[in-house]
Amino acid sequence: MSNLSILQLPLDILVNIMTNLSFADLRNVMLTCKALRDLILANNSIWRLISRDCRERLILHNSSDNSQTLTLSWYNRCRISHNWCRGIYRSKVVIYHQINYMPWLKFHESQVLFLSVGSNLQCYPNDKKGLPNCKTTLWKLQVPTVKRFDVRTDDISRFVVKNNIIVCGNRDGCVAVYRMENPRRKPYLLHHLIDCHENGQVEVSAVEIVNSTHKPCIVTACDSIATLRFWSITPDINGTNGVTNSRSVCTNEINLGDNIGVRCVALNSTESKLSIGPNGNSKPLLLDINTSKLVLTFESTKNIKQAVRDVRWHNENIITFVTHSGMLQMLDTRTGNLVYEAIDPFQSTLYCVKSDGVNSILVGSSEYSRCVLFDARNPAHHVQMYFTQKKSSPIYSLDFDSTKLIAAADRSIAVLNFNINPYTVETRDYSHAFEFVNR
Known part of the structure; x- marks a missing residue:
């Protein structure tokens, strides 16, 4: 029995053991030998299960509007999120x-x-x-x-x-x-959309784009008046030299009431x-x-x-x-x-x-x-x-x-x-x- 090693256990059993360890215990196991270190670092399922089962561990993800996700292993995601939560960073x-x-x-x-x-x-x-x-x-x-x-x-x-x-x-x-x-x-x-609200007497404090893949519609708002305006932009493109002329039309105006802005x-x-x-x-x-x-x-x-x-x-x-x-x-x-x-x-x-x-x-x-x-x-x-x-x-x-x-x-x-x-x-x-x- 003394000649048996933990490394001889089936992989699924080893992974099950690792998922029941704390973050500090996993770090100590990684220090014991290179084989266990490589197993823990390379096995995404260990860190995925740890992050899922531990509600107190916050894993930061890329926001939904970032289409290009970083190629990080689950170990690195847990490691970096640990730095976020503990205040470990370089500014x-x-x-x-x-x-x-x-x-x-x-x-x-x-x-x-x-x-x-x-x-x-x-x-x-x-x-x-x-x-x-x-x-x-x-x-x-x-x-x-x-x-x-x-x-x-x-x-x-x-x-x-x-x-x-x-x-x-x-x-x-x-x-x-x-x-x-x-x-x-x-x-x-x-x-260039001029004088969006009140003949240009107020600033444009908020903007948004609707239907940006085709003909864009621009939403504008101001913090001093209770009105939303929707602008349809129709570009006139001449060849490959860019825009020579374009037109904008206010297609909708919505009053929110109560002068809230x-x-x-x-x-x-x-x-x-x-x-x-x-x-x-x-x-x-x-x-x-x-x-x-x-x-x-x-x-x-x-x-x-x-x-x-x-x-x-x-x-x-x-x-x-x-x-x-x-x-x-x-x-x-x-x-x-x-x-x-x-x-x-x-x-x-x-x-x-x-x-x-x-x-x-x-x-x-x-x-x-x-x-x-x-x-x-x-x-x-x-x-x-x-x-x-x-x-x-x-x-x-x-x-x-x-x-x-x-x-x-x-x-x-x-x-x-x-x-x-x-x-x-x-x-x-x-x-x-x-x-x-x-x-």
Whole structure:
């Protein structure tokens, strides 16, 4: 009997033994011999079962709008997610500028970084490690602007990228529509939509694209008026030299009532429902695109702290959103009920939100350049906090995939890389729950 070895056991029995061990025990087994180490690292079923059976273990996935998934083994997914939850990462400020902006960003398909800085839209490539290389730009363009004789700037407020269309909403009350053949190549202007609301006297605070694969329809909204407008863009293309002329027609206008204004909008993946984040309301509205009728309506509140700051689709039926009062909530559109509710650890205003479509939700706070990670299965408290930069700025926009977090503050962009050796950096663990004391 003394000559028998555990390695002589059938593979399915070995795998069954490993799945009953803790993460620390597995690490110790991996240190015993190369054969067991290779077995544990190479066998995805071990780590898949561990992540499925342990509800306390949060595995971060690439978000649903990232079509290119990273080729990571389940061991590496568990390892990197462990770093997310424990606050083990390497941070770097990759862009810095002297002027205060409210930048918006998108890490498009985990391949290129789109970033708005003032009235400029910029695109950055990845380096060999898959991190944004912001020392060089793939392309840069300035959106067309209209001079307004008031206090407004001509900055891009928000932009959206879908298929081969980029739409930039501008604070001068206009919208620039671009078509791109390749994200790494400079797009060309498809149409400049002038004076979207109130003859251009108000800014465009939210934009969305409907039917981007054919003739695009652009949705525009403003945070000071309760009106949605749908614009049909008809390009006139002359040969291969791009667009020589294009026309825009307002095909539909929907009044939401109560003078609430709209801060954000988001379309679901089937392009059938539009979630609307209003001012002065505790929950988002829901519009049926096909019938142009509100499916979910809520009584407006008079408390401006209830403004919905950002709204995204968690999956086809659930909307996740953040409010001025620091609440993170998830709404089931089938019943109209809240299915998740959490609050920022510092009770600060939340500016932006993004989920991976499974369990992970990240929000950007209004202070200390702070992002917070939540688990949709556990509303009791947050999973981890990340102070992305050494400044008191809000996080105006963020994006992430399974290995990295990109956060935009007023004067800088920071990248947090979690795909690292945990023994090479200092752990920054802020996962403990905070106790609120009213004085």
